[in-house]
Amino acid sequence: MRHPKNKVTVKPLLTVKWVNGKVVMIDQTKLPTRLVYVEYNKYEDVARAIKSLVVRGAPAIGVSAAFGMCLAAFQSKARDHHKLLSDLEAAYETLKSTRPTAINLTWALDLTMAKAREGNSVNEIRKSILETSIKMADEDINTNKKIGQFGAELISNDETILTHCNAGSLATVGYGTALGVIRAAKENGKEIRVIATETRPVMQGSRLTAFELKHDGINVSLIPDTASGYVLSQGMVNRVIVGADRVLRTGHVFNKIGTYQIAALARRHEIPFYVAAPKSTFDLKSELKDIVIEERDRTEVIRVGNRLVAPLQVRVFNPAFDITPPDLITGIITEKGVLFAPFEEGIRQIIGPDR
Amino acid sequence: MRHPKNKVTVKPLLTVKWVNGKVVMIDQTKLPTRLVYVEYNKYEDVARAIKSLVVRGAPAIGVSAAFGMCLAAFQSKARDHHKLLSDLEAAYETLKSTRPTAINLTWALDLTMAKAREGNSVNEIRKSILETSIKMADEDINTNKKIGQFGAELISNDETILTHCNAGSLATVGYGTALGVIRAAKENGKEIRVIATETRPVMQGSRLTAFELKHDGINVSLIPDTASGYVLSQGMVNRVIVGADRVLRTGHVFNKIGTYQIAALARRHEIPFYVAAPKSTFDLKSELKDIVIEERDRTEVIRVGNRLVAPLQVRVFNPAFDITPPDLITGIITEKGVLFAPFEEGIRQIIGPDR
Numbered sequence A, B: 001m002r003h004p005k006n007k008v009t010v011k012p013l014l015t016v017k018w019v020n021g022k023v024v025m026i027d028q029t030k031l032p033t034r035l036v037y038v039e040y041n042k043y044e045d046v047a048r049a050i051k052s053l054v055v056r057g058a059p060a061i062g063v064s065a066a067f068g069m070c071l072a073a074f075q076s077k078a079r080d081h082h083k084l085l086s087d088l089e090a091a092y093e094t095l096k097s098t099r100p101t102a103i104n105l106t107w108a109l110d111l112t113m114a115k116a117r118e119g120n121s122v123n124e125i126r127k128s129i130l131e132t133s134i135k136m137a138d139e140d141i142n143t144n145k146k147i148g149q150f151g152a153e154l155i156s157n158d159e160t161i162l163t164h165c166n167a168g169s170l171a172t173v174g175y176g177t178a179l180g181v182i183r184a185a186k187e188n189g190k191e192i193r194v195i196a197t198e199t200r201p202v203m204q205g206s207r208l209t210a211f212e213l214k215h216d217g218i219n220v221s222l223i224p225d226t227a228s229g230y231v232l233s234q235g236m237v238n239r240v241i242v243g244a245d246r247v248l249r250t251g252h253v254f255n256k257i258g259t260y261q262i263a264a265l266a267r268r269h270e271i272p273f274y275v276a277a278p279k280s281t282f283d284l285k286s287e288l289k290d291i292v293i294e295e296r297d298r299t300e301v302i303r304v305g306n307r308l309v310a311p312l313q314v315r316v317f318n319p320a321f322d323i324t325p326p327d328l329i330t331g332i333i334t335e336k337g338v339l340f341a342p343f344e345e346g347i348r349q350i351i352g353p354d355r
Helices: A043-051 A058-075 A081-096 A103-118 A122-152 A178-187 A204-215 A225-233 A259-268 A343-351 B043-051 B058-075 B081-096 B103-118 B122-152 B178-187 B204-215 B225-233 B259-268 B343-351
Strands: A016-019 A022-026 A037-040 A159-163 A192-197 A219-223 A239-242 A246-248 A253-256 A273-276 A321-324 A331-334 A337-340 B016-019 B022-026 B037-040 B159-163 B192-197 B219-223 B239-242 B246-248 B253-256 B273-276 B321-324 B331-334 B337-340
Touching (some): A043 A058, A043 A081, A058 A122, A081 A122, A103 A122, A159 A178, A178 A204, A178 A273, A192 A225, A225 A259, A225 B321, A239 A259, A253 A259, A321 B225, B022 B058, B058 B081, B058 B122, B081 B103, B159 B178, B204 B219, B239 B259
Antiparallel strands (some): A016 A022, B022 B037
C-alpha cells in the first residue's frame, strides 16, 4: 500500500446470486448495451444459461452450477432422500455436460453432490447443499480478494497491465481473479492502466472487461486481438495478467483461446506473464492429453448479432481455449500466495493431495 | 507442375477497372453478403473510396489512385497543360492523404504525376496518364501471376497455408499476391488448404479472403485471430504467406495489424513465414522510424455494423499495421524471384538504385 492517501473502494457487479429460492444472474450476452438480470427456478434453465454464455468464467459457472443443484433439489418431488439423490444425479449430469474445459464446474458439482450424499432426508439434503452453495459463493469473493492482495503486491505504481478475455467480477461471483488483482492494486492506491483485448469471437474483452472496468472507474483501453503483439513489442505493457479455466499439476494453463499467443509474445519481449486462479481451478489428476478443448459453434465466428461477417457456408474452426505451457508463465497468483516456477511442487503444496 | 492432370484455371474477381471514362470497383465494404460494383467519375469519390475501404490492399489502392488521377485529368477544365498540372497536383495531394502506410499509393501517384509532367498539351497528358494507369493495372495482374509462379515452387502438395488479412485478388487488380501464390499452386495441380484469420477489426479475412477463396473453389477454413497461435502450435499449418503494405530495404515488413504476432508464433514453432509483395511495395529510401502507422477510427472496434460490441465511450487503440522484422521472415516472394535473408542485398538487386 504505497499511496494510502489515494485509497479508494470499488463496488463490483454481482454476477450470480441466490435470492428467495431463485438463481439471479446478469445476462452477460446482453452486455455491454444492457445490464439485465435474469432469474431461474429450474436447473435446466441454469444449464442452458451456462451453455449459451449468459453466465461464463470458470469460477462463476462453478457457483452457478452449484445453485443449479439447489434448484434441482427444490424442484424434485422426491419423498425420500434416495429418490432425491437420483434426481440430483440427473441434474449433475445435465449441468456437467454444459461445458467441458473449465474444471470449476466439475469441482462445484462434485462438492454439492458429496454434501447431498451425506444427508439422510430430503429436507436435510436441501438445506445442506444450499448452505454449501451459498458458502461457495461467499468464499469466491473472499478468495478473489486474497488473490487480489497477493497479486497487488507484485504491481508497481503507474503500470499498464494487459489482460485477455474477462477474468473479472463477471467471471466470478464478484471482484474477479485477474481483474481482482487490478482492483486490489487500485484499492491500495496504485495508478493502473489496463489494456483489454477484444477476445474474439465472443468478445468478452470488449463486452465484459471494458464494461466492468469502466463501471468501476478503472482506466481501460480496448485493442483488437490482432494488436496484442504490437502493443507488447512497443513497450506499452508492463505486465500481463489473465485468468484460467483449468491449471494442471505441471502448471499448464487452459484459458480462453488467444492466451497462449499473448504469453509467447510476452516472453519474446520479456514482459512478466501472470495467471490468477483460485484453488478450485487446479486439476491435479488429469494429464494434458485428457483435457477436452471445447469447440464452439461456427455461428460465433460468422455472425456478430444478426450481421453476417463471413460467407454463410464457410468452414470454421472455433476452439474456445488454448494451452499455455508453464515455461511461459512467470507466476500463478492464488488465494494462498503466488507460485513461481517450477510450479509442480508449489501447486502440490497449496492444493494438497486430495485433488 | 507436379500434377498436370489436375490442372485447373480459376477466374478471380476484378477489383478495380477503367470502363468508359469511369473507375469501376467492387465495393468491398458490402462483402461478403453482397457483390456490388460501384462507379466513380470524380477523383474525390475515389479518394473517399480508398479512405473508407471500399477498395483496400496496397496494390489495389495504388491502381485506384492512378485511375483517380485520370479522372482528375478529365474533370479538369484546364485549357493549357500548366493549369492541368496544377489541377493534377491538387488531386495528387488529396489522393495521397487518404492512407499513410501503404507505399504503392505514393508509387502510383508519383508515376502518373511524372508522366503528366512530360506532356505538352492537355490532351497529351490525359492520354498519357490514362495509358500509364491502364498499363499499371494490366501489369499488376501479370506481376501477381509471376509472384504466384515463384511462390508456388516453394509449396509442396497437400499443404495447409495460413494467411492473414486479404492479400488476394481483392487487394490487387486481380489474382492477388499471397493468395496469388495459393492460386498458382492450385493451378499447378497441388492440393492446398487455407486457414484464413478473421483479421479484426475490419475482418478482411472473414469478409474478403474467405469470400474470394470460396468463389474460386479453394478449400478455406476461417479462424478467429485469437486461434492463430493455437493452430500454429498444434502442427496444423505448414506455411504462412501474407502480403505487405511496405517493405523497407532492411526487409522490415509493414503489413496488416496482427501480422507480427503470427510471424513470431510461426518462428516459435519453426513454420516457414513468407511475404508476397511486388516491387511496387518496396521502399528503399525510408527509415523504420519515418513510417507512419495509420491509426484508424475507434468505431471500427466498438461497432460491427450497427451493433455496439463495446461500451460506447471506451478508449480504443486501433493501429492498422504492424512491423515484422526481417529475422522472422523466411523469404519474400516478388515477381523477380524469392529473396532470402539477409534481404538487403537481394532487395537492392531487384529494385535497383532508383527507388
